[in-house]
Structures are given as structure tokens and as C-alpha cells.
Amino acid sequence: MQPVVQFKNVNKFYGTQAAVEDLDLAIDAGQFVTLLGPSGCGKSTTLRMLGGFEDPTSGEIYLDGKPISHLPPNRRNVNIVFQDYALFPHLSVMRNIAFGLELKGLAQDAIHRRVTELLSLVSLADYAERMPAQLSGGQRQRVALMRALAPDPNVLLLDEPLSALDAKLRQQMQIELKSIQQKTGKTFLFVTHDQEEALTMSDVIVVMNKGRIEQMGGPDELYARPRSRFVADFIGRSNFIEGKVVSVSGNIASLDWQGNIIHADVNGTSPATDKVVTVALRPEALYCLTEKPEGRLALKGRITGRVFKGAHTSLTVTLENGTSLLVQLDPVALSHIDGDDVWIGWRERDAVLLAD
Amino acid sequence: MKTYFNDLPKTALGASYWLFAVYLVLPLSLMMVMSLKDANFIAFPINSWTLDWYAKVLQDRQFINASLYSIGIALATTVCATIIGVWIALLISAENIWGKAAIFALACLPAVVPGLINAISMRIFIRALDIPTGTFAIVLAHTVHAVPFVVIMVLTRLRSMPANLVDAARDLGADPFIAFLRVTIPYLMPALIGGMIFCVLTSIDDFVRTFFLGGYQPTLPMLIFAKVQGGMSPEINAMATIVLIVTTIVGLYAEYFTRRSRS
Amino acid sequence: MVDTTMQPRTVTSTAPPRYAGWIGRTVNSALYRNTIGLLASNRWVRLAVLAGVPLIWIAALHLGPILQMANISFLANYPPRPGVDSGYTLENYGFFFSDRLYFMPFVRSLIFAAVVTVSTLVIVYPVAYYVAKVVKPKNRMRALLLLLIPFWAGELIRTFSVIMLLANRGAVNVLLRELGFIDRPIPMLYTFFSLSFGVVYLLALYMLLPLYSAIEKIPTPLIHAASDLGAGPFQRFRRVILPLSKDGIVSGCSLVYLTTIGVFAAPLLLGGPNAVIFPEVIATLFHGSNDKWPEGAAFSMLMLAVSLTTVGLFMRIVGGRSVRLM
Numbered sequence: 001m002q003p004v005v006q007f008k009n010v011n012k013f014y015g016t017q018a019a020v021e022d023l024d025l026a027i028d029a030g031q032f033v034t035l036l037g038p039s040g041c042g043k044s045t046t047l048r049m050l051g052g053f054e055d056p057t058s059g060e061i062y063l064d065g066k067p068i069s070h071l072p073p074n075r076r077n078v079n080i081v082f083q084d085y086a087l088f089p090h091l092s093v094m095r096n097i098a099f100g101l102e103l104k105g106l107a108q109d110a111i112h113r114r115v116t117e118l119l120s121l122v123s124l125a126d127y128a129e130r131m132p133a134q135l136s137g138g139q140r141q142r143v144a145l146m147r148a149l150a151p152d153p154n155v156l157l158l159d160e161p162l163s164a165l166d167a168k169l170r171q172q173m174q175i176e177l178k179s180i181q182q183k184t185g186k187t188f189l190f191v192t193h194d195q196e197e198a199l200t201m202s203d204v205i206v207v208m209n210k211g212r213i214e215q216m217g218g219p220d221e222l223y224a225r226p227r228s229r230f231v232a233d234f235i236g237r238s239n240f241i242e243g244k245v246v247s248v249s250g251n252i253a254s255l256d257w258q259g260n261i262i263h264a265d266v267n268g269t270s271p272a273t274d275k276v277v278t279v280a281l282r283p284e285a286l287y288c289l290t291e292k293p294e295g296r297l298a299l300k301g302r303i304t305g306r307v308f309k310g311a312h313t314s315l316t317v318t319l320e321n322g323t324s325l326l327v328q329l330d331p332v333a334l335s336h337i338d339g340d341d342v343w344i345g346w347r348e349r350d351a352v353l354l355a356d
Numbered sequence: 357m358k359t360y361f362n363d364l365p366k367t368a369l370g371a372s373y374w375l376f377a378v379y380l381v382l383p384l385s386l387m388m389v390m391s392l393k394d395a396n397f398i399a400f401p402i403n404s405w406t407l408d409w410y411a412k413v414l415q416d417r418q419f420i421n422a423s424l425y426s427i428g429i430a431l432a433t434t435v436c437a438t439i440i441g442v443w444i445a446l447l448i449s450a451e452n453i454w455g456k457a458a459i460f461a462l463a464c465l466p467a468v469v470p471g472l473i474n475a476i477s478m479r480i481f482i483r484a485l486d487i488p489t490g491t492f493a494i495v496l497a498h499t500v501h502a503v504p505f506v507v508i509m510v511l512t513r514l515r516s517m518p519a520n521l522v523d524a525a526r527d528l529g530a531d532p533f534i535a536f537l538r539v540t541i542p543y544l545m546p547a548l549i550g551g552m553i554f555c556v557l558t559s560i561d562d563f564v565r566t567f568f569l570g571g572y573q574p575t576l577p578m579l580i581f582a583k584v585q586g587g588m589s590p591e592i593n594a595m596a597t598i599v600l601i602v603t604t605i606v607g608l609y610a611e612y613f614t615r616r617s618r619s
Numbered sequence: 620m621v622d623t624t625m626q627p628r629t630v631t632s633t634a635p636p637r638y639a640g641w642i643g644r645t646v647n648s649a650l651y652r653n654t655i656g657l658l659a660s661n662r663w664v665r666l667a668v669l670a671g672v673p674l675i676w677i678a679a680l681h682l683g684p685i686l687q688m689a690n691i692s693f694l695a696n697y698p699p700r701p702g703v704d705s706g707y708t709l710e711n712y713g714f715f716f717s718d719r720l721y722f723m724p725f726v727r728s729l730i731f732a733a734v735v736t737v738s739t740l741v742i743v744y745p746v747a748y749y750v751a752k753v754v755k756p757k758n759r760m761r762a763l764l765l766l767l768i769p770f771w772a773g774e775l776i777r778t779f780s781v782i783m784l785l786a787n788r789g790a791v792n793v794l795l796r797e798l799g800f801i802d803r804p805i806p807m808l809y810t811f812f813s814l815s816f817g818v819v820y821l822l823a824l825y826m827l828l829p830l831y832s833a834i835e836k837i838p839t840p841l842i843h844a845a846s847d848l849g850a851g852p853f854q855r856f857r858r859v860i861l862p863l864s865k866d867g868i869v870s871g872c873s874l875v876y877l878t879t880i881g882v883f884a885a886p887l888l889l890g891g892p893n894a895v896i897f898p899e900v901i902a903t904l905f906h907g908s909n910d911k912w913p914e915g916a917a918f919s920m921l922m923l924a925v926s927l928t929t930v931g932l933f934m935r936i937v938g939g940r941s942v943r944l945m
Contacts, residue, residue: 052526074527074529075660080524082523089521100528103528103530103646105647112638148528151528368745369745370753372745373749376743377765380770380820383777383780386780386790387776440673446673447669459674465681469685470881470923471881471882472898473688473922474684475883476915477684477687477688478684480684480912481684484687496680530646531646531660532665534646557773563774563775577774577884580775580776581888584888585887592779600772600776604768604771
């Protein structure tokens with residue numbers, strides 16, 4: 001199947017400053033794709049290039065197979081939900097949603113049918129005559145979403161639309177956004193710096209850093225198998241340890257880590273022997289026991305810090321070799337621990353080798 | 357408040373305010389009262405009241421003609437100044453325009469040049485272009501004078517406009533021209549109405565430019581000037597009172613709108 | 620693509636919706652597409668339309684007249700007549716210094732403008748302060764509006780009302796005589812006093828608004844803090860309020876000064892033979908029987924240069940950031 005959106009070797013420079021470099025990205029129809037990254041990583045520029053508000057310096061963008069890089073925004077069939085919604089303050093909710101339809105030259109009753117349909121989709125039928133200033137943040141968000149959906153775009157672009165909402169409302173809107181995407185079957189391209197939003201809603205996450213794609217994949221894949229240190233750190237939290245490769249057999253590499261032999265998943269890399277590599281360990285993948293287990297990896301350490309976080313507790317464990325590891329325990333696991341001396345270990349496949 | 361301000365300065369400030377208010381209001385109210393006096397000179401006390409002066413003024417063809425002429429000039433000025441003012445403001449607020457500060461300074465120039473010099477330079481200018489003195493010259497001069505104020509009012513409003521409103525319109529399929537008509541203009545409306553009323557009032561009030569550029573037909577200020585030079589009479593009082601009441605109503609309306617545009 | 624999942628719903632609002640159908644029809648019409656639509660989508664055309672009219676207007680009508688005036692001020696004769704020298708000369712400027720009748724009114728004008736500016740500042744400052752800081756916020760607009768209303772009356776009407784107040788048969792003299800203080804009217808009109816009184820009356824607003832907005836912006840806690848630290852009313856004013864309202868003072872004074880210099884109708888009506896100021900002199904050069912345009916232009920240039928330099932120097936010395944025109 002032909003991808004809906006395709007970036008081919010796209011570069012964007014501001015002067016000599018690269019905002020986006022060598023971007024190759026294909027987005028399949030009907031998917032919820034998230035561009036995730038810190039501010040300044042090029043995700044918004046990518047979105048604005050697709051929307052038509054920035055010209056790529058080089059490369060080509062295709063929408064439904066047709067090159068669109070140099071078309072003005074009004075001649076591209078994509079619509080944006082802006083960060084602060086950009087609702088027209090002088091138009092009622094209805095007229096805001098109808099804006100794109102009016103420009104298409106639709107008949108009155110066709111416009112009206114579409115607007116009513118969309119309003120009922122987000123249960124705002126009773127607010128049709130209100131002005132944007134009379135709506136709450138969540139309602140404005142929904143109106144902006146419906147306004148962008150109204151002209152039936154090939155792709156809906158969402159530019160950090162949830163960042164202005166408070167935490168509770170944001171979670172609610174995440175669920176609603178996902179369900180609207182599923183109901184309408186539209187392709188959503190969502191831009192955010194919030195990893196939780198990305199993990200909750202996306203089919204595919206594209207992690208960007210310094211104008212380049214770091215890694216692309218499903219949320220579970222990115223979480224469990226981060227390819228780079230940046231991804232491992234940006235999505236969730238990780239412990240990083242560096243060891244020298246001793247041997248590799250199949251998918252498992254054996255490493256020398258300050259005198260201990262540990263095992264880790266090669267994670268698609270092909271490490272050479274004697275090379276120093278980085279391993280990422282999720283805090284919740286570590287086990288923590290009061291007695292040395294038999295036949296399993298176990299390193300002796302001492303709890304030097306505890307932070308209670310409600311559903312779980314974060315422990316800082318300082319090992320005998322001086323390294324500190326972050327361990328995350330649920331209340332059940334925590335209840336088995338008394339005293340500060342512990343043994344730490346992990347399953348081989350939970351430790352992943354990073355490419356950098 | 358009371359603990360911080362001891363009462364003496366506060367009372368003095370209050371007194372200064374009320375004295376100032378009296379200073380501003382007294383001459384005008386005196387004028388209004390005198391317009392009702394049943395005698396053709398000013399004296400106290402007023403023994404009998406009359407509305408005859410008003411009747412006389414309202415039947416005065418000269419007054420009516422001058423008023424209509426002034427209103428016509430003011431409306432023409434307003435239309436021109438608004439269009440050009442908005443245009444200049446749009447240019448200044450646009451991105452990637454080189455020399456913005458200089459354009460802004462030059463756009464404001466006529467507001468800083470003393471009125472007399474403005475009028476004289478315009479007189480010289482139209483003579484160089486062979487434009488006769490008269491209605492067109494007056495409208496031109498009034499427009500030049502009013503443009504800076506429109507520019508400033510519109511720019512202030514434009515600065516408060518979220519940048520992505522126009523982007524949103526473009527995104528939904530509007531070309532730049534339609535986006536301007538459907539989004540920018542409605543957003544500017546309060547500033548435009550405020551600016552237009554300002555143009556009308558300054559144009560109707562202007563004396564010096566009309567004095568240098570006018571033809572034989574007198575505008576309202578020219579008429580009042582001629583009458584005042586002729587000496588005091590309750591008729592002028594009545595005429596001035598009518599003008600005062602009308603302009604005040606228009607002015608209050610302008611206040612209401614500019615205030616709305618600021619909020 | 621049709622969303623089959625969406626349930627069509629009946630209209631819930633009673634009022635029939637009114638959408639702008641004409642926009643779609645216009646935008647999608649061939650006529651529009653081939654004219655404005657085509658032009659609007661071209662970036663260079665857009666830039667030309669955006670910049671063309673404003674730049675031409677500003678160059679022709681904001682700069683043009685001043686430049687033409689400057690040009691004429693150096694001409695020996697204008698308009699050029701056959702047989703008469705029409706080359707460039709500095710004589711018109713020399714003419715100004717040749718006669719006391721010219722430069723005395725000029726000096727008087729400058730002094731007059733300075734006096735008016737300072738008096739307006741002194742009179743209006745406490746008023747602006749009172750409205751901005753002492754009046755309760757909910758009454759503030761009303762207090763300001765009471766002062767604004769008289770200004771909508773217009774220049775001539777206000778000048779006329781001042782005449783009514785100060786004339787020999789005006790209200791003040793009539794009142795004083797009725798009360799028995801004087802036998803003969805005090806001549807107040809057609810003097811320097813009546814002129815200043817009138818011009819202050821005309822221009823107080825230009826001082827009031829900038830001062831008010833500057834003082835209103837001073838955070839009240841700052842003034843409280845100063846008195847908390849032991850500053851008396853005078854110290855508070857001198858060390859806190861005055862420096863913080865500097866912007867307003869600069870814009871107010873500049874506006875009043877520039878407007879006073881160019882004020883025209885008021886001197887004709889309120890000033891007498893002893894209070895002739897420069898604008899009248901210039902006007903006679905243009906309107907009198909002896910048409911002396913080059914001299915008039917030179918005088919205007921002098922006035923413009925001196926007034927703008929004065930304001931410029933003032934702003935530089937006091938150090939205001941910018942003149943706000945509103």
C-alpha cells in the first residue's frame with residue numbers, strides 16, 4: 001500500500017542552522033503516528049513543512065503520491081490542530097467548524113449536515129452557537145479538532161494540542177483523541193514532547209533528536225528495545241552501564257563489567273569483541289532480593305536512597321563496585337525487603353545493548 | 357491605603373483633580389448656559405430663557421451647508437485614511453520586511469510635524485503638482501494627518517492578534533486575500549471603528565489645514581472662526597453647543613469602542 | 620472518504636444556520652481563480668501589493684511635501700517667472716535674521732511653547748496621579764472620562780469658550796463687577812496670559828493621557844514599599860514615582876511642545892498685537908498681498924528643524940525610550 005505521507009531526503013536549514021536533516025519518513029493510512037522529541041528537535045518544523053508553512057530547503061514531500069513541497073497551505077489536503085487552537089474569535093463554534101467547508105463551496109445544507117455530525121461526535125451539539133471565548137479549554141480543543149477534520153483532510157496534523165490543558169483533562173483528551181481517530185479512520189500525525197502522550201495514543205512513534213530520526217517503531221518496541229542512549233533516556237528512565245564485550249553467542253552478548261560477567265541482548269547490533277558498549281536497564285526490570293539467589297545473576301549492594309511514589313517506590317542501590325543503580329519496586333516486592341543490604345539482578349533479555 | 361498615605365497629600369491631589377475638572381468644564385458649560393439667554397449680549401443674572409437661538413441656527417443655511425461640507429470631507433478622509441493606514445500597518449507588521457523601523461518612523465512623521473508646517477508644506481506641494489486648493493486638497497491633507505493615528509491603532513491591535521489565526525485560515529483552504537478578508541479584518545474591527553471615529557472628529561475639528569488649503573466654500577471650523585472674529589453672540593453659543601453635543605456623543609462612542617478593543 | 624460511523628443528527632438549534640455561501644462560490648469561480656486567486660498565490664505579486672501603495676504613499680505624501688518645502692526654501696524665486704533669477708540661494712534664511720520682526724516672534728514662540736509645556740506638566744501631573752493611583756479602580760474610567768469629554772468639543776469651540784470667559788464683557792469680568800471688586804474690566808483677552816490660558820486649555824489632554832498611562836503602570840506595592848522603608852511623601856515622589864513616570868513625562872511634554880509650536884487658530888483669536896508668535900508671521904508670508912513663498916518655506920524649515928531638535932535633545936537628555944503618539 002502506498003504511504004499517505006512520504007518525506008524523501010528532506011532538509012530544512014535556517015541559515016546554516018539545520019532544523020531537519022535527511023528526513024526519510026513514510027506514514028501509512030489510518031495510523032496514529034507521533035513525532036516525539038525535546039523542543040528544538042525538528043518535530044514542529046517537520047509538521048509545518050507538511051502543512052505548507054515552511055518550505056523544505058531540499059528534498060520532496062509526497063501526499064498520496066503527489067509532490068506537494070511547494071504548494072501553499074490552502075492547496076494541500078492536510079489540516080492542523082494548532083497548539084493554542086487558533087479558533088477564530090469572531091465566529092461561533094458552528095461557523096468555525098464550517099470555515100473550511102464554506103471555502104470548498106459546499107451547499108448550505110451539506111455544510112450544516114457535516115457540522116452537526118461533527119459536533120455530535122464530540123457531544124458539543126448544544127454549544128453550536130457559542131463563541132470560542134465562552135468555552136472551556138477542553139471544549140475549545142474539541143472544536144479545533146472538529147474544525148480541522150471538517151474538510152476531510154488526508155492527514156490530520158496535531159501540534160502539541162494538549163499542552164495547554166491541565167493534567168487530568170489531558171489524560172481524558174488522550175483517550176478521546178484516540179477514539180476519534182479510530183472512529184474516523186483518519187491518519188493522525190501528532191507532535192509532542194510528552195512521552196506519556198506518545199505511548200498512550202500512538203500506533204507508531206517517531207523519536208526525533210537534533211533534526212534527525214533516532215528511532216521509529218511501536219510504543220512497546222521503543223520502550224523495550226531502545227536503539228540509542230537518547231531513546232532509552234527520553235522514553236521512560238534507564239540505568240546505563242558500560243562493559244567490554246567478551247563474547248557473543250546468538251542474541252546474547254557477554255560483557256565484562258568491572259569484574260562481573262553480565263549478559264545482555266544484542267538488540268540488533270553486532271558488537272565486536274573487546275569493544276566497550278553501553279547497556280540500558282529499565283529500573284522496573286531489576287529484581288531486588290535480600291538473599292543471594294542460586295543460578296541467577298546477583299550483585300551485592302546497599303540501599304542508599306528511597307523515594308516513595310505512590311504506586312511504586314524508587315530505590316537507589318549502590319553496588320560494591322561503587323556504581324549506583326535506580327531500582328523501581330512495587331509494594332509487594334518492597335514488602336519482602338528488610339534491611340539495607342540487597343542483591344540486584346536482571347533477566348538477560350531485559351538488558352539491551354545500545355548502538356552508541 | 358490609609359496607613360501609607362497620610363491624608364494631606366491625598367486631599368491636595370483630590371482638590372487638584374476637581375479644580376482641573378472645573379477648569380475644563382466651566383468655560384464650556386458657561387457657553388451652553390449663555391446659548392439659552394434671551395438677550396444678545398452676555399451678562400448676569402439671566403432673567404429670561406429662550407430656545408430662539410437654536411431655532412435661528414438650525415435655519416441658518418450657512419451653518420447647515422458648512423456642516424454638511426465638513427461632514428463630507430470627514431467621511432472622505434476617514435475612508436482614505438483607514439484604507440491607507442491599515443495597508444501601512446499590514447506592511448509594518450509583515451515578516452521579513454527590510455527597514456521596518458524606518459517605514460514606521462516615516463509613517464508617523466505627519467503626526468510629529470507641527471500642524472502649521474504640515475499645512476504649509478502641503479500647500480506648497482499641491483501648488484507644485486498644480487492641484488487647486490479646495491475639497492480635494494483638504495481631504496488629502498486631512499488624510500495625511502489622520503494616517504499615522506490609524507497606523508498606530510491598527511498596529512496595536514495587530515500585535516495582540518495570535519499569529520496562527522491567519523495560518524489556521526490558510527490551512528483550512530483560504531488564499532492570503534480571503535484569509536485577510538475573513539480573519540484579519542474582523543479581528544481589526546474594534547480598532548478600525550475607533551480609528552474611523554477618531555478620523556471623523558479630527559477632520560471636522562481641523563482649522564489650520566483648511567485655512568491654507570480651502571477654497572471658497574467654508575467648512576464648519578472656518579465658519580465658526582469667522583463668526584468668532586465678528587464678536588460674541590449667543591448665536592455662536594448655540595451653534596457651538598450643537599456641535600459640542602454631537603461630537604461628544606460620537607467621541608464617547610469612540611471611547612467605548614477603543615476600550616473594547618483593548619480588553 | 621465518508622465517515623460511516625458518524626450518525627447524522629437532526630438540527631438542534633431553532634435558528635436556521637447562515638453560512639457564507641458566497642465565499643465558496645467566489646473562491647471557486649473561474650473568474651476569481653484566474654484573477655485575484657492567481658495573483659494572491661504569487662509571492663512576489665503579494666509582496667508588491669503589500670508594499671507598493673504604502674511605500675508610494677509615504678514617499679509621496681509624508682516625505683514629498685517636506686522635501687518640496689526644503690527645496691523651495693533655497694530658491695531665489697518661486698514660482699519661477701521668466702526673466703527672474705530662479706537659482707539656489709541661502710538668502711531666504713538670511714532674511715530671517717535681518718529683521719527683529721521675524722526672529723523675535725520666533726524666540727517668543729519657543730519660549731511660549733516651553734512655558735506652556737511646563738505649566739501643563741505642573742498642572743496635569745497631580746491630576747493624572749490622582750486618577751491613576753488614588754481613585755478606586757472601578758471609578759477610574761469615570762474620573763478619566765469626565766476630563767476627556769471637554770476635549771471632544773474641538774479646538775475652535777474651546778477657544779471660543781475661553782474668549783467668553785476672559786473677554787472684557789466675559790464671565791470673569793462681569794462676575795467681578797457684579798460683586799463690586801472692580802469698576803472697569805480687567806483686560807485679560809489678547810494678552811500673553813489669555814493665549815497661555817487658552818493653549819493649556821486646548822492641549823492638557825496630550826499631557827494627561829501619557830502621564831496617566833505611565834503612572835498607572837507603576838506598581839502600587841512599590842510605592843508602599845518606599846514608605847515602608849521610611850520615605851516621606853516628598854521622598855516617595857522624588858525617588859520612586861517621578862523616575863518611574865519618566866516615559867509619560869517625556870511623551871507628554873514632547874507632544875504638548877510640538878503641538879504648541881504649530882498651534883494656529885488660538886493665537887489668531889486669543890493673542891493680541893503684543894503676543895504675535897511665529898505661526899502668524901509665517902502665515903502672512905503665504906497669505907498676505909506680498910507672496911513670499913521661498914521666505915515662508917525657509918521660516919517653516921527653521922521652525923521644523925528647531926522644534927524637532929529641541930524635542931530630540933529633550934528626549935536624549937531625559938532619556939525616555941520613545942515618544943508614544945497616543
